Amino acid sequence: MTAFDLTIIGLGYVGMPLAKEATAAGLRVAGLDVDPRKVDALNAGRSYIDDLTDADLDAMLSGGFTAMLDASVLSRSRTIVICVPTPLDEDHRPDLSAVEGATRTVAEHLQAGTLVVLESTTWPGTTDELARPILEQSGLVAGEDFHLAFSPERIDPGNPKFGLRNTPKVVGGYTPACKERAVAFYSQFVERVVPVSGTREAEMAKLLENTYRHVNIALVNEMAIFCDELGVNLWEAIEAASTKPFGFQKFLPGPGVGGHCIPVDPSYLSYTVRKLGYPFRFVELAQEINERMPSYVVARVQRLLNRARKPVNGSRVLLLGVTYKPDIADERETPAIPVAEALLELGAELSFCDPYVKKWSVEGTPVPREEDLAEAVAAADVVVLLQQHSAFDLDVVEERASLVLDTRGVLATSERVERL
């Protein structure tokens, strides 16, 4: 039976880049998932992750990487890293069912001497209060018989500069020995490992990072709304402010926040604070502002059309870019959905153009995809630039569109082109 240096549970946006770096560093790596389609695709050399090409995957498979559904591999693994999703449930509360499920599976196969690391973003205390008791149902004791740590994933899908290897990795152990073991493990393929005193500090570091982004995006979004009314060009003000070499970090307004992290993670923190009996006001305010942005975008589209004496009802509205980030295919939590829903509700004839999305539907209604940017832009009554994929020819948009709402601040403003 083959022994593995590492088994990664959850072969998604986080698990696969980890598998890639660990395999490249010479570790024998297995991947475990509950989705047979993903396991089959990976073993056949077909990647479904933006940051992992088929060529990367081929190199991994040649390096011994193998994906599987059979959890018995865990009993032959020196290190186990859990990278399963941590979404919100219907009531916007943390849904840790995947973490619980994966941890139970680990407990069933856990052997003495194993290092278990949780990487999924979660509320502070999860590793110690939720994962540890489940793992100890194996009869083994954390810190004595096996090592336990938390290390938040900081992967930024589509980022050409920073990947797993050159992004410092925060690690917190259940005991000092757990921390040392986890630091040694990650040091094999991450340039800089940052140890913290416990698992809670590591969990909180990740939530702080994402809450910081969420709050600062909300700040500029709220400013975008009143700057429009004040007649101030906020985009120019932000560029001016960001010339300050210290004490300021640039954030830009947009149609709302998307992705698996920014709209979701701060709720894990506000949920924890609510248990103390009071709200985390910064997060709740930021959520309120960011969630309002899609309807503000629609109001601005309405205003633009109104100036041209057109109602939204029956107007051809073209959405440019429907993913939550530029130059990737990830549509999770994209604000394009609430924008499209509201426009459809008002009777708009909607279509979209996105090189990364082949099919798109909103509340079960398929939205027609435009193949030719120039033709689609010329035919639309109004174009809404929601995501600035670099494949878009922005000159074409500026020259050919009747009206444009640019929610990303990348087009030159004119009689026909407005920025958010």
Ligand SMILES: NC(=O)c1ccc[n+]([C@@H]2O[C@H](COP(=O)([O-])OP(=O)(O)OC[C@H]3O[C@@H](n4cnc5c(N)ncnc54)[C@H](O)[C@@H]3O)[C@@H](O)[C@H]2O)c1
């Ligand atoms: N995507 C990002 O950019 C990003 C960045 C930083 C942190 N994170 C965090 O990392 C975690 C994972 O996110 P992701 O984006 O990789 O998710 P993902 O949905 O891309 O992948 C998760 C994988 O886990 C599998 N899975 C679910 N339950 C399982 C179980 N019980 N056993 C085995 N496999 C199981 C799913 O089938 C899926 O393949 C989340 O906590 C997320 O918040 C994500």
